[in-house]
Amino acid sequence: MTTAPAPSPALDAVGLDVLDGALAITAPDSLPHAVTDVHALSRTVTLDQDATQIASAQLLATAHGVYEPSIDGEPATTSVLNPGWTVYESRLQVQRFDVTELARAAGAELTLRADLAGGWWRGNMGFRGGVNYGERTAFLAALVLTYRDGAVQTVLTDETWTATTTAVTFVSIYQGQHEDRRREAGAPRPVAVAEIDRGTLIEQSSPLIVRHESRAVEQVITTASGKTILDFGQNLVGWLRFTVTGPAGTEITLRHAEVLEDGELGVRPLRSAAATDRLILSGDPAGETFEPTFTFHGFRYAEVTGWPGQLDPAAIEAVVVHSDIHRTGWFESSHAGVNQLVSNSVWSQRGNFLAVPTDCPQRDERLGWTGDIAAYAATAAYQFDVDAFLHSWLLDLAAETAANPRGFVPFVVPDILKFSEVPKQENPEDEWSGATAVWGDAAVWVAEALWTAYGDLDHLRAQYPGMVLHLESVERALSGSGLWDRGFQFGDWLDPDASPHAPADAKADKGVVATACLIRSARFAARAAELIGEEDGARRWQELADRTRAAFLEAYVEQDGRILSDCATVYSLAIAFDLLPEDLREKSAARLAEVVAEAGYRVSTGFAGTPFVTWALSETGHVQDAYRLLLEKGNPSWLYPVSMGATTIWERWDSMLEDGSINPGEMTSFNHYALGAVADWIYQVVLGIRPAAPGYAEILIQPVPGPGIDWARGAYDSVAGRIEVSWSAPAEGPFSLETTIPEGTRASVVLPDGTRHEVGPGSHRF
Known part of the structure; x- marks a missing residue:
């Protein structure tokens, strides 16, 4: 008679204190290339009881570096690049894997192994590389086996483990992964003991990084120089996977890039990142599978050289990799260009939400820039469930801010740049606190989203503590007038009228931008403080907002509604952030509409203004101007990249010029989500799904049709349930709307004629 397996206990049944008895281990110096290569750390364990008597098996593990665990040669998890990237000095995530079935499949003994690589810990990160948390990697783990009779056997990392080399001879996030399958592992050697501060260990808080799908080759291109390039039809993030057979010593090289230039691989935007994988075959007649899981690339195109025999494109696939966030928002309309724009936004989020919300996934950067996500957070939270992902990142932001000697939100989180040489201030008498608008405001704006x-x-x-740290750093930066008008600012970064070599040279006055942003942040911090019962904080931040607004109006706004620097961004911020009294609001909105028209409805905003310009227009009655701005195809515009074949959001409005050449600026990416923040307006205004209360406990359905889009439909899987909207506004005929409201909620439906209808759960037609 066979006894049914006992159910596995909850994964959190074992506390992190089980790791207290473990030692962090690493490859010994006696092992060849102990610092640079990927090494396998392993231990074979005799089971205390028969494997069939295992009730549960749980692996708790983490690393300085990234690791891949296995039991008896079988992967212990489908996740990759564990433990991800956090502020390692204070928040090192521990992963929990249920390995019960793997352990039960063992015989009298099992072998636990972890392949350990540098990852972000020893990644030579930064703009030019060379910045690391440390030179030596480390692995820390506990395998906890619980038997049916209640007995527990615990296997810890310690000096009894051994280390060997692997086929991976080089790996770097920027440069790629190299493998030589002819390489012998050699005799196992005792591991060296390393250091991991147990005070930094936390439970896994951010979603694991996983493979999501694979994409086939859409086209094989033979270039004028004779190169073979594979086009996967979509700019994505991940790596290539294939199985190949060939003679021993055959070297296959894979180079990755996002675009072609002059018919060849466009690698200049990668700067110093080689983004190149190499495989040297062992000659195994059964075939050899290659998947470089210790690195990742941002690419649409891959150049392949050295392939043995005729290359069969069906043999190679692109694997899409990002953090395990699930799609929650969908949009489709009568306008193919807008549909592609939304798709580009979705794919840019997918590619850049890998461990942290990065600026770009391809060049020698890939950092968690605060300004990008500050602009994009609302869009991100519609398209995917990012609650855990961005919450964990905000905790990292607060940790970095608290550790910063000057107490300001760093430009990137985690702040790898703090290990670089910090440029000296040009004017030592300028007591710049280090705080910056939009970038620093991520502490508040992401939380608000x-x-x-x-x-x-x-x-x-x-x-909330991260918000406080940011606002206190801004208070120190204010001038005697109460304005945030001194110190370094990114301002309206990447204004399309700026030189490609001077991205901070925007039309918008930096003091206007920064002061407006402060008011928005102080207001939400006051609201947050009130919600969590911090009454003193609520008063403090509301008073700061009120004082700053008064100073803003006095210094920057004329009685005719004109705002200093008279450009789209300053009007957009003043209107969207509700900084103006009603009489001036109307005047400023009229001037904004004029400015937008004078620019021929081509975009004239950068990072600061772009998320808000269509909002400022549509919310003040200038709906047609908002739609014309959205649907413009000339350069610069949202649809210009679409017309050029973009499948992700570009960093610059003109990352590729009309002649097909790459923008001459050193900083040029083709996968950079910030300027795709207009998608939030598309979802809320064009489609019409809006939150009327936090968490969509109350819902507002208010589509605002405009010229150029005849119908739209979409859905949002809110925490309250799925919300669906479909509307049609044909040139000839009445407007019609269908919506579905989830159980347990109510919605206000506002039709284009201004009528309001209160509805409950279920489907409704108007």
Whole structure:
């Protein structure tokens, strides 16, 4: 008679204190290339009881570096690049893997192994590489086997483990992964003991990084120089995977890039990142599978050289990799260009939400730039469930800010740049606090986007200290006039009228931008403080907002509604952030519409203004101007990259010029989501799904049709349930709307004629 397997206990049944008895281990110096190569750390364990008596098996593990665990040669997890990237000095995530079935499949003994690589820990990160957390990697783990009779056997990392070399001879996030399958592992050697501060260990808080799908080759291109390039039809993030047979010593080289230039691989935007993988075959007649899981690339195109015999494109696939965030928002309309724009936004988020919300996934950067996600957070929270992902990142932001000697939100989180030489201030008498608008405001704006989307009060409470740190750093930066008009600012970064070599040279006055941003941040911090019961904080930040608004109006706004620097960004911020009294609001909105028209409805905003310009127009009655701005195809515009074949959002409005050449600026990416923040307006205004209360506990359905789009439909999987909208506004005929409201909620439906209808759960037609 066979006894049914006992159910596995909950994964959190074992506390992190089980790791207290473990030692962090690494490859010994006696092993060849102990610092640079990928090494296998392993231990074979005799089971205390028969494997069939295992009730549960749980692996807790983490690393300085990235690791891949296995039991008896079988992967212990489908996740990759564990433990991801956090502020390692204070928040090192521990992963929990249920390996019960793998352990039960063992005989009298099992072998636990971890392949350990440098990852972000020893990644030579930064603009020019060369910046690391440390030179030596380390692995820390505990395998906890619980038998049916309640007995527990624990296997810890310690000096009894051994290390060997692997086929991976070189790996780098920027440069790629190289393998020589002819390489012998050699005799195992005792591991060296390393250091991991147990005080930094935390439970896994951010989603694991996983493979999501694979894409086939869409086209094989033979270039004028005779190169073979594979086109996967979509700019994505991940790597190539294939199985190949060939003679021993055959070297296959894979180079990756996002675009072609002059018919060849366009690698100049990668700067110093080689983004190149290499495989030297062992000659195994059964075939050899290659998948470089210790690195990742941003690419649409891959150049392949050295392939043995005729290359069969069906043999190679592109694997899409990012953090395990799930799609929650969908949009489709009568306008193919807008549909592609939304698709580009979705794919840019997918590619850049890998461990942290990065600026770009391809060049020698890939950092968690705060300004990008500050601009994009609302869009991100519609397209995917990013609650855990961005909450974890905000905790990293607060940790980095608290550790910063000057107490300001760093430009990137985690702040790898702090290990670089910091440029000296040009004017030592300028007491710049280090705080920057938009970038630093990520501490507040990202939290606001999460509160709006998910309504999680516990998360808001945990995020509030980061808001306080940011606002206190800004208070120190204010001039005697109460304005935020001194010190370094990125300003309206990447204004399309700026030189490609001077991305900060925007039309918008930096003091206007920064002061407006402060008011928005102080207001939400006051609201957050009120919600979590911090009454003193609520008063403090509301008073700061009120004082700053008064100073803003006095210094920057004329009685005719004109705002200093008279450009689209300053009007957009003043209107969208509700900084103006009603009489001036109307005047400023009229001037904004004039400015937009004078630019021929081509975009004239950068990072600061772009998320808000269509909002400022449509919310003040200038709907047609907002639609014309959205649907413009000339350069610069949202649809210009679409017309050039873009499949992700570009960093610059003109990352590729009309003649097909790459923008001459040193900083040029083709996968950079910030300027795709207009998608938030598309979802809320064009489609019409809006939150009327945090977490969509109350819903507002208010589509605002405009010229150029005859119908739209879409859905949002909110925490309250799925919300669906479909509307049609034909040139000849009445407007019609269908919407579905989830159980347990109510919605206000506002039709284009201004009538309002209160509805409950279910489907409704108007």
